[in-house]
Amino acid sequence: MRNTPGNPVRGEDFWDRKDLIEKIWKSLERGSILLIAPRRFGKTSLMLKIHDESKKGWRPIFVDVEGMSAPEEFIVDLLERVAEKQGKSLLEKVRDFLGKIEEVGVENIRIKLRESLKTEWKKRGKDLFRKVLERDIRYIMLIDELPLMLRKFPQKKIAGEFLHWLRSIRQEPEICEKVRWVFGSSIGFHSIIRELGVTSNVINDLQPIPVLELSTKEAERMVREILKEELNIKRIKKEVMNHIFKKIGYPVPFFLQILLCSLITLYKQEGRLTSEIIDKAYTDLLKPWNRSYFEHFRERLEKYYEPQLAEIVKRMLSLIAYKGETSKQELSNFFVGQYQQGAIHLFDLVISDLENDFYISKDKDVYQFTSNVLRDWWIRYYGWRE
Ligand SMILES: Nc1ncnc2c1ncn2[C@@H]1O[C@H](COP(=O)(O)OP(=O)(O)OP(=O)(O)O)[C@@H](O)[C@H]1O
Ligand SMILES: [Mg+2]
Incomplete structure (x- = not known):
């Protein structure tokens, strides 16, 4: 096994997290799952492992959807891969879907299908799914970076509808027994759900599986x-x-x-x-040349919160790093002192975000950095100043 920090690891470079992988397969027997982990904890590598060493009876499809920005792109791309795995072109599978298909040609099929899905993508997308999936095969759709894709949708409303649509696909009687979904994401689903203003129902059928530290x-x-x-x-x-x-x-x-x-x-x-x-x-x-490895922990806060709030949250983290341990009361006093209006409600939200995203953890009533590395990095670059 080589030392390869950076990109997702595969094959011999993947440290086989056997227990976790077993847990994932067990859960997949029952339903679909959501991998929960902070950035860089190995979600993509795990999804690739499930893909590369899939259990008998399952056909895995992996798609990184980060670059996509519309429902029709997602549907066509995913189904194209499904068809490819069957050794067929998408054209063969959807021959009757587009009407005058003989005029389309293999190379244009993707464009035509996308166009045809621009209107009525919800109904037509479902129909396409039913058409393309093979009868006696069980699929695992490994979808990486869905929230990043949703952020790129030109309209929030459609992004929300798309999440509802995906859920309805997971519930569809004809589809649900043969298709399992695994979602991984470098940003939390909870934050995108909040951003889009949809209810958490859109993901409440997914079993959350944490991908945390090694034993x-x-x-x-x-x-x-x-x-x-x-x-x-x-x-x-x-x-x-x-x-x-x-x-x-x-x-x-x-x-x-x-x-x-x-x-x-x-x-x-x-x-x-x-x-x-x-x-x-x-x-x-912790030297500056490694700084970029961790910088996303700061950037993420700036993406989540408006500038004033982001500054306060960063200072709060500096305080926790400096003190080692900080009580909830002290943190809330600090926060309220800085933020004023409606601060207590916001404080609770911020604290749970920071816990969910692995910055801090709570032991009895005190908070501390979860990781020594992150704490030392934070002190070095964002140390506490009065
Ligand atoms: N099972 C593993 N074996 C060996 N190294 C691993 C493993 N899982 C993660 N890593 C290390 O962590 C790095 C990040 O892994 P990966 O890209 O899979 O994480 P991620 O959670 O998908 O990250 P991001 O949230 O940024 O997308 C890898 O480059 C590798 O150094
Ligand atoms: Mg990843």
Whole structure:
């Protein structure tokens, strides 16, 4: 297993999260699911794993829909892939759908279908689905980045309708037993639902499955495999391993891999693996050249909230990072002092957003950063100022 922080990992570079994958397959037997995780926790890699090593009896279809901006694009693209997996062109499957199909030609089918779906996409889209799906096959539609697609819709109203439509497809008697859906997204579904002003009913049939940290045992095995592959290190002293996890805290594969990048470079220079080298690697991890790996934690807040509120939320995080632990009362005093009108309701909302998105976690009545790495990064770049 190589150390490859950055893009989704596949094949040998994927650390096999067996328990989680088993859990996903079990849930798929019963219904559709929503992968819940902060950014960079491995959602896309997991979806690709389900796709690449699908269980017998299922036909997986993976689509990253981030670049799309209309229902007809989604429907045609997805169904085109379904047809391709059957070894057929979409044209063959929808021969009678467009009327004078002989005039269309394979190369124009996509354009024609999209045009035909521009009006009445809800009804016609459903009809198309029924037409294209094969009779005795069960499908898993792995859809990545749906909320980003919805944000690109020119009208919020249509984006909301599209979410309702997707739900109705999942409930459709003819379709629901043979099609399961797995949704993953780098931004939370809860935020897009709020943005669009729709009720959470649109996703309440999906079973949420959290994709969080690795267990310590799993994480240790992953570190061992990577250091063996990259540096031919066969044994790692217990104290060194413990030190890695003391520094990194919550073992997220991505954070571990960034640390290992620095560690591998340092080992090549110094030829030893000690706690001191790990400290150095950890300091490197927070250096400006790695800044872009984490910057999305700040950017996301600026996308979620209007500018004044975003500033206050960032300062609140700086306060939590600086203090280590902060009580709910102290945070709410801080927030109300800064925001004034209607602040308490907003405070509760912000706190639950920050918890949902993994910035902070609550232990009894105090809040702290969930990840050491994120906390140290926040202190370094957005440290507390009076
Ligand atoms: N199972 C895994 N094995 C090894 N590395 C992993 C695994 N899962 C995640 N990673 C690490 O995390 C990084 C991000 O993974 P991935 O792109 O799948 O996450 P994501 O949750 O889809 O991110 P985003 O929210 O930004 O779309 C990978 O480049 C890799 O370094
Ligand atoms: Mg992803």
